[in-house]
Amino acid sequence: MDASFLQYRQRIAAAHLAHRANVAFVIVGCVVKPDELRRRLKQRALDEQVSEADIDVLEHQLSHCDPLTDKELLCFSEVDSSLRSNWIQALQAGPQTSQTGLHPLAVE
Numbered sequence: 001m002d003a004s005f006l007q008y009r010q011r012i013a014a015a016h017l018a019h020r021a022n023v024a025f026v027i028v029g030c031v032v033k034p035d036e037l038r039r040r041l042k043q044r045a046l047d048e049q050v051s052e053a054d055i056d057v058l059e060h061q062l063s064h065c066d067p068l069t070d071k072e073l074l075c076f077s078e079v080d081s082s083l084r085s086n087w088i089q090a091l092q093a094g095p096q097t098s099q100t101g102l103h104p105l106a107v108e
Contacts, residue, residue, distance in 0.1 A: 006065040011072060027072060030081035034062060 005011045011027065018025035037058055045054065068076060 004061060006061055008066045008069065008072075011066075011068075015075070025075055027068070027076045029068075029076055029078045031078055032081045034058075036082075 003010075003014075005014060005027075015025050038055060041053060041055055041058060
């Protein structure tokens with residue numbers, strides 16, 4: 001899934017869905033400075049690309065994101081979103097699993 005999942009309840013629902021579907025679950029955190037995000041959004045607007053995202057959406061997301069829990073951090077891969085190779089490495093690494101072999105979030 002490709003989504004923001006800013007709230008914990010959204011992320012846990014996705015983790016449970018992945019567990020029920022018996023598919024890998026990993027949270028990929030795209031690291032980029034807020035100023036760079038703003039620059040990209042301004043450029044996107046000039047290029048007339050179709051997107052819901054604008055500066056107001058970004059500001060709302062930055063101010064309304066639940067921090068990751070300790071269990072979520074077990075499923076977390078952080079990547080520099082400006083480097084394509086980091087995306088590939090994060091996706092290839094897949095999620096970490098608990099000692100039970102279940103996704104850490106799916107055992108709550």
